[in-house]
Amino acid sequence: MRLLHFLLVTLVAAEDGLDGWLRYAPLDLGHKHVSFPTSIVALNSSKDSPVYTAGLELQKGFKGILSQNLKISHDGRPTSSAIIVGTVAEYSKTSNKPLNAPKLKEDGFWLSTHGNTVTILGQNERGALYGAFEYLSRLAQGDLSPATYATSPDAPIRWVNHWDNLNGTGTHGSVERGYGGDSIFYKDNVIYQDLSRVTDYARLLASIRINGVVINNVNADPAFLTDKYLEGVARIASHFRPYGVKVGLSLNFASPQLIGGLNTFDPLDPSVVEWWRTTTNKVYKYVPDMAGYLVKANSEGQPGPLTYNRTLLDGANMFAKAAKPHGGIVMFRAFVYDSVNLKESDWKADRANAAVDHFKQFDGQFDDNVVVQIKYGPIDFQVREPASPLFANIPKTNVAIELQVTQEYLGQQCHLVYLPPLWNTILDFDLRVDNKKTLVRDVLSGERFKRNLGGYVAVSNVGVNSTWLGSHLAMSNLYAYGRMAWEPTVDVKATLDDWTRLTFGLDKSVINTINKMSMQSWPAYEQYTGNLGIQTLTDILYAHYGPNPPSQDDNPWGQWTRADADSIGMDRTVWNGTGFAGQYPTEVARRYERIETTPDDLLLWFHHVPYTHRLHSGKTVIQHFYDEHYKGAETAHSFLAMWKSLKGKIDKQRYEEVLFRLVYQAGHSIVWRDAINNFYHNKSGIADKSKRVGNHPWRIEAESMTLKGYAPIAVNPFFTASGFKGIVTTSNAPGTATTKVNFPSGTYDLAVGYYDIIRGKANWKVYINDKLLGAWDGDNEDKLGHWPSEFLDGHSATRITFDGVKIKKGDTIKIVGTPNGPELAPVDYIVLLPKGIID
Template sequence: MQIKHFFRPITFIVYFFALTLTASLSWAQFYFAGEDGYRLWLKYDELQDQTRKKHYQKQLQSVLVEGQSPTSEVIRQELSYALRGLLGKALPNKTSIANHQLIVGTPQNSSLIAELQLAELADLGKEGYLIRKQKVRGKTVTVIAANTDIGALYGTFHFLRLLQTQQSIDQVSIVSAPKMDLRVLNHWDNLDRHVERGYAGQSIWDWHKLPDYQEQRYYDYARANASIGINGTVLNNVNADPLILTPQYLEKAAALADIFRPYGIKVYLSVKFSSPQLIGGLKTSDPLNPEVQRWWQEKAKEIYSIIPDFGGFLVKANSEGQPGPGDFGRSHAEGANMLADALASHGGVVMWRAFVYANEKNEERSKQAYSEFKPLDGQFRNNVLVQVKNGPIDFQPREPFSPLFGAMPKTPLMMEFQITLEYLGFSTHAVYLGTLFKEVLDSDTYAKGAGSSVAKVIDGSLFNNNISGIAGVANIGTDRNWTGHIILQSNWYVFGRLAWDHQLSAREIADEWVRMTLSNDAEVVATVTDMMMDSREITVNYMTPLGLHHIMDEGHHYGPGPWIKDLGRDDWTSVYYHRASPSGIGFDRSPSGVNAVEQYFPPVRDLYASPETIPEEFLLWFHHVSWDYKTRSGRTLWDELVHRYYQGAADVTAMKNTWNSLQGKIDPYQFRQVQMALGIQEKEAYWWRNACVLYFQSFSKKPIPTGLEKPQGTLEEYMKLKFPHAPGQGK
């Protein structure tokens, strides 16, 4: 495989044709010569800082990549492509030592690295690496060393990141290893290429053309993931089609696995629990039935004969109508263990989702995952991870962390974040999720006293778990820019960076991404980074301030719908969650209500139990309070709620104006893409503001606070809006 140029010859043919047809070249230059976002953060454009470029050229006169594996060849290609772009010239791949040379390899494939006897490698495992200025046989060189070729690849991408962000490499000394074992993207992609909760086009997997037609996009997907340390991909939707386990589709999955393998990426599959019945011809899928157990064992054997490094299964069971062990009176542990036993001898794992809720249990929805899984702690096989969503409901703009984190010390818990913006404006709202991810990861569970962060639960360090992991529901599609919005590429990026090292800050990752994707110009970096860091809080304000949640429109989840009621079950409605009435608003999950706070360890439990002590961002999540309740700003709850809705919408206008001030400093195609999306976001922020304020005003009966304009439109007009073809709906 060779890395191809991102702009193909046809582009230039069309560009030339356009130039001959117009006296004004601006539109042709915009549409045909701009940066369209396909290259993500791996642009490798020539450095404009001539002093920095010459300094790098002096230090990187030649390259030596040791090893003959497919991964070593990938490293050679990436370095050749990147350094030729960044430095403006090709570098020779030397076979002998020279001053200022770059050497990449492992002690096993490089005698030069072996003789250095780098003691730090002993603690870096299979994926860690070091980057260091080092004397080698009397010559000063930059060494990228690891225990494996995959580790060397990760180190290579880190080194290139230093160059892209124009960091000094004069005295570089970096030692890095991932804090979590499994760092996985979950693709909610169906075999017909529809993406559930996908807002950037179809699935990038062209199942019909696979296994023979292997698109360049598959290789670039692998490069992008490897560059941020992602080492696994679940190819298909958790609402799984059993056909994925048939020989026809396993062969297709194997073709992708072959492409991804040199990049350190394993393939996983979501499986339907009832597959033995649906494609195996059995009369049952009972996990304790010997025939069913044998079927899964044979299926695992078949998979590994086709994909030797297959990662394992992701399972959604007994949730939202999906079949599971509960259909046969069995527990989640019994279902997961049956699959785990089938995979164990091959080295595979089971990622068993804890997203379960059922209205027949007559228990408040936010409590059900905890109630279902905590009693099973210690009953799962050691190759099972329970995959828990970051909050107790469903990827809301803001949620408290799930109380399951810290509650199952004998079971590895795997974080599930949503990278795609199902509840945050799809692919037209600029919402950087680094702040959301960090808010959750840094939350203290107090499971073993102060300092028991969610991050320490999922990285295995708090309870000394044998395996650890984190998953992100992907926002990737066939749009040229991958994610439907340039800024939203940053959420894929920040997920990978935090999966590798959750101690990094959201700001430093945003800074990296801006420099690599948009510009190294100081004004652009500072301005866009500030925008990104503010964007999530802005969105919470115009959608769900003060702990409101689940008030989007039904089904497609597009736009506001706080009035949604009378659906098939109460916990699918909005009114179930906000409980607005003439007396007040909010869901009472305190000890005087459904007592969801009891699932948290003290002092979190005590903090959340009282309206006076709870962080105000969770006030209405845990408490039903009067419209006249005095908030910490001194305003009544009604006035504070309205002010936050108005502030959020106004801040989107300010964000749009800030972006417009950067015109001429960002590639015009990138600039225009984001500018158009911000225009949509602005309209929809005011839509959210007006619709929600008018709806809640129908209960509070209070005036709009002095100094704020009256909301445009009427509540009836907003309630009549319908969007039957909004993208990303389930099928």
């Protein structure tokens, strides 16, 4: 591709992120003379039509990118020097020119750009809109080279799921596992009258070729099926329709009993079957083009057919038969496991076995409009999991993969984690069914097992925050998801560069820097959270955010590590463990059955080994833990310098907002590093050969300072505090903690480790010799958007850093903490960092 390198118009106005990658920032052509189209012909005049929308989008794009005002006509008479956009069928009716375009799949498009003549034709209207966005993307990235090509989607299903709740209010917001603010659809049991944000979102989804959106939580409220709310659902659908995005609904299996007046929700009861048929007919009267239903049944307390000793097959096919006359799809989640009777004391018990155990027996019996929606790994969006073996076990059933754009276990948008490289480990995995090449992505497309229906679903959970996901950089995951769902072999680095050019401009240093940071981010996050396949060592009983490895064990949720004083890891072998490895086809099962052939990055997923077990690298498991956690934190710190190098090249608002999160991530990576290392050091009794764990020569523990109005407090979990203790104020009055510096005089970065809990906004001030160095408030719950904590723990632990502070030996450092409500201005430590030292 030939790129003309333009200069962006000088950045003067701050940007809030609302336009995402559809900013259409102006380009300066300099002295180059380029001929552009002077009009737009959109081959449909219906305002609900994606072709009509394509015309408006092209008009908007030309206005923003090239400062040109193009008129739109719908008369069907293409002219020279025009952009013609429409379907292949409409173009054939109105043009005398032969069309030498290849045959397109559903939603595919053909794009031809030659000078001032541009032709954009879709297999359907949605495809035409996709082609318009493709053309504008090329323009916005400065690519004016002639091009003629066709592209079609790899799979027909390219959906996003939302976990929005009707009644969500308060601190946690109305989106379960959402980190970008409250719902764009509802608040306080009311569907918004002003749905302009839905239109904005529809544009973003259409531009990355998403064709379906489920608008409510899989833990579904049955009220959505009542007339009161279906009227609002119809309004929401009307905002998505012009962008070719169909709306779907999550269902509560018990709805016939909860809102239908029946005394049962048994899927084989004729009254229940009739209730769902009648209700579905009503739903489609409100939304005739509805995509279909999403069902979470018999998992995590949700009702389902197993309540009546019926099968999952009975439940799925009941919905399928109700939706079939309307062309509806039933997405039936494979996320089904018993969280009541799962006992870690049973060596053979394993939540990872659940999907195959529940679904394999029904392969080939699901109705043809049922799609089994399978999480990418056998557990739950962990930092590394093997590909779900269910993809290999139901070859006669339609399947879709469930990915997660919202970073539930992966930093909750507070940590930069670019997810496509993780997704590639799953999509490119060869399951070797019948000893033949069986890539997961070829199962999803239907190519491997000759299925016509399947594809991709991502939990996206955007919110009312202007950045949509709560973080500017996190939007790269949503963009890349759409591109990968269309073509799973797309280069994730090149896709990232496309997103960066569209989002931040054409400056090469900006593109290269964001690419480097992003491509390092998932490996770094894995390093400082949980390696060797042990899963993300977060607190699974509370916020799913900060570190708490012991929370993984001794509970019925099945995300076990089986860590004791001598050994760690799940034995999932057939010969001695849970048998999970045997769920894979023979070649893969054989590889994972033996320690010698299991890759190190999944060792503890498949095997229970001593901490002293030596990896293929030669290191012991425990030393690998220590080393990797330090490396990961170092990488997280390196993001700061990289980002700061872009100051002045990115508008001030987005620069500062990203900087805030990267500073936070650097500090929280230290929290993760120390918590995990301290825990396993304490658990195993094995020292770090490099003598780093528990040894922080530049720290001053808060409890060792001279305290007035402050008192030491034990932190729980103990390993989430430096020295296992912190300090809190003893009354509603300010407290002080003072110390004299015994380090050599010099210039340091001064950091304060503290805890920022909810329902209070304490204030801290730090002084050098009674001169104020800086002050801050405990308001991370407002700034970060992740699920906050009410305790001193790994979720609330954070730190603030003041760069380049000149300190003399003997100087006095004083912290003054003013409590607010339950937030008692807690402090963990002070650290003085010489240049080049990462605590």
